[in-house]
Amino acid sequence: MKISVISAGKKHVLQAEQGANLMECLNEAGLMEGSECGGRGVCGKCVVRVLSGTFADIKDREQYKRFCKENEVLACNCTVTEDAAIEMGYGRDDISRKVRLPGLSEHVGTIETSVSKVYIEMTAPTLHDQLSDIERILAKLPAKTRFSPSILHDLPSKLRKADFKVTCTLFEGEVIAIEAGDTTSACYGCIIDIGTTTVAMYLVDLLTGSVIDARGLANPQRVYGADVLSRITVASTSEGLAKMQDLVRQGIRTVMHVMCADNNIADENVYQAVVVGNTSMSHFFLGVDPANLAVAPFVPCYRQSVTLKGAQAGLSMNPEGYVHVLANISGYVGSDTIGVAMATKPWEKKGITIAVDIGTNGEIILGYKGWVLACSAAAGPAFEGAHIEQGMRAGEGAIERVSLKDDKVTLGIIGDTAPQGICGSGLIDVVAELITAGLITRRGSFVTEKDEGFNQPLASRLRTGGSGIREFVLAYTGEHGNTKDIVLTQKDVRELQLAKAAIAAGIEILVKEAGFTTADVDRCYLAGAFGNYLDKEKAVVLGLFPGIPQEKIIAIGNAAAEGAGMCLLSASQRKMSDRIASFVKPVELSTHPDFNDKWIHCLNFPRITKG
Ligand code: FES
Structure with missing residues (x-):
């Protein structure tokens, strides 16, 4: 079956088996964003609009009507029955999410990198000079230099094509790459910080320590749940674990490649990467069974740092380069804390x-x-905008600042566009402002008619929402160009309290x-x-x-x-x-x-x- 998908203004066409779960299909195509409940039908973040065709419901769609308007369905509750077209309400481009990642300081640390590049020129062999190719190279390099065996297979042709003028890349005395000509100025590394919600990546010039580019990626595992425990549950089978590993590695690989391409850098010139994350994320990245992290006494499989080759890690970098996954402290305190x-x-x-x-x-x-x-x-x-009724990550359209004065609500919106939802900093702002204004009590409840704080103009924005939960209206439909009311619910306040x-x-x-x-x-x-x-x-x-x-x-x-x-x-x-x-x-x-x-x-x- 053919499913046409409009997401972030782009059209994608997916092939799907009859009976396939729509969310799974979108997920496999890397298009699913926003899901927080792993497809249990409780977060409402997988809503899609059906433009043509029909889907079969897994459970009665009536029970999900609070999430869906006309022609909308929960992707996690649908199976494919025929060709169809949908539009994704949450579709945003995950790659190039530059908006909210801070740069590292201009230079990080003192530079004594393990990677060095040396340009050498050699004379071609003759009948009177029958040194092997390796001996010829080693004669130009420091004593005790070693060779990574994997680079030997195409070395003879590489050397001759380059007229014996090549650049050798060394990692702590081991030659890991031979490149034609002088490429000594192209020497890069990558920092990868795998968060449960966001993966942050930094492309670094290893010669100067400068950060060339920084990108963020919504952790692709999130469709299996916003929290670590849901993902550990999914990873309880070997297929599930492989899925978790593939998702995060594939996401990292794609962003690394895009970041390199945008900066005219060849993937092969990235020779080193350092990975940090919480202990579960590091286990997922390495494909290590995380089951014991979820049960007392919460013991990780490993604590010490792990080093592997770029090819083993499956990243967009030189396959002979090195990837260091930093050490964990305990089952719940990971290498990001070491960082x-x-x-x-x-x-x-x-x-x-x-x-x-x-x-x-x-x-x-x-x-x-x-x-x-x-x-x-x-x-x-919650601090990352998840488990919040109209929460979203800090991207375009997210309310990041709120101030309340007299009868006015002033919003700071990322990208100066119409508000679509509330991100973590906006959530903190609005709750703090409502506390200060006396509209939220110390226990976290919205005030009622009986309370003192109710006698003020802003209290008119308090109401009982469609699902019977009290809410404060931050922006009525059209007030800031928004197409729906943006509200903070009592449940959102509870999430923040937790x-x-x-x-x-x-x-x-x-x-x-x-x-x-x-x-x-x-x-x-x-x-x-x-x-x-x-x-x-x-x-x-x-x-x-x-x-x-x-x-x-x-x-x-x-x-x-x-x-x-x-x-x-x-x-x-x-x-x-x-x-x-x-x-x-x-x-x-x-x-x-x-x-x-x-x-x-x-x-x-x-x-x-x-x-
Ligand atoms: S409701 Fe569908 S993924 Fe949460």
């Missing part, structure tokens, strides 16, 4: 330093006088484990792309960093990637990252005796002190 630790070195700072990397999991490290504690708080994906309570409780427990209180913290680094866009004042209103004043909170950008960049540019930093993994003490929150009490306490919002 943050490398970039912030909290054990070297005076006093108590905390670094928080907010993502689907909030990784927190605490350093004091040479030692480090780390934990991972299961915040869930997420912020997990982070806040994690901070409190880590500080307590170190024998302090949050009032003793000297600085709190806020890592991750999200940190750059988070309004610190609003975060304090929510109680995200309990007891830590705004002036001690410092946004530092994508520190996980920055730490990975240090490992890309320096072999000694790579060794250091392994040492860090062995001296950081992980604190397991889910079994910590204080966690539940702290978490429940942190669900409430702090008291507003006026004045």
Whole structure:
């Protein structure tokens, strides 16, 4: 059967078997975006508009009507019965998502890269000079240089075609590539930060340490669920695990290739990559069974760093280049935290330093006088706009800023276009503003007629939505060129409370484990792309960093990637990252005796002190 798909203004034609699940088909074509529930029919993010043809329902579509308007269906609830055409409401181009990724600092770390390139000119062999090709090359290179056997097969023709003028690429004394002519100026590496929701990639010039390009990709595994546990469940069979590995590798491969092509760089000139991610993502990337990460005692298969060839990793790079997957700290604290630790070195700072990397999991490290504690708080994906009724990732059309004054709602929208939904920073903004305005109580409920805060013009935007849930209207249809009302629901506020309570409780427990209180913290680094866009004042209103004043909170950008960049540019930093993994003490929150009490306490919002 033929399914025509319009997505992000482009037309795609898919071939599908009769009876195939529509979401699976879209997923396989790399077109599915937004799904958060793994096809269970509860997130409503796989809505597509049917332009022609019909699909069979798996379950009665009546139960999904709250998600779908006329001619819309949930892709996860449909099977293919005939040729059809659809339009995807959430279709956006995943590749080239440059909008919200911060660049690394202009140069990362001190450059002592493992990769070097040497241009050599040799005389051609004669009857009086019968050195082998290898001996001829090695005579021009430092003593003890070795050859990667895989590059030998086409070496004779390569040398002769290049008239014996070639560039040798060496990785720590091993020749991994021979290229015709002088290509010494083309020497690149890649930093890959695999987040549960977003994969961030940076193309780096290994000669200068400059970041040439940075791209983000919505993690292609997300169609199997926004959270790690859903994906671990899918990976419980060998086919499922292979699927998870393929999805993430294929996504990375595509973006690497596009990034290289856009910068006129050959994939083969990328010789090294460093990968960081939470422990589950690293397991998926390596195709390692993650089952034990989901059950107590949450033991990873491996902790130490793993190095493999580019060809083994299946990336768009020189097949003989090297890919380093940095070490994990524990089942829940992964190599992305090693990256943050490398970039912030909290054990070297005076006093108590905390670094928080907010993502689907909030990784927190605490350093004091040479030692480090780390934990991972299961915040869930709310900060990334997921599990929110009209949530979306930080892309064009996302409301990222909200301010409320008198009867006015002012929105900051990415791309200065009509709003389509709310991203994480917008969510924090609107909830903090509603708390400050007195329209949300400390317990997180919208006020009612009985409450004091109800007597103000903005309360007229509070209503009961179609599904019986109370909501605040951020933008009525047409108010900002939007085609539907954009609302924040009571359930969204609850999701945010759950997420912020997990982070806040994690901070409190880590500080307590170190024998302090949050009032003793000297600085709190806020890592991750999200940190750059988070309004610190609003975060304090929510109680995200309990007891830590705004002036001690410092946004530092994508520190996980920055730490990975240090490992890309320096072999000694790579060794250091392994040492860090062995001296950081992980604190397991889910079994910590204080966690539940702290978490429940942190669900409430702090008291507003006026004045
Ligand atoms: S409702 Fe279809 S993927 Fe969630």
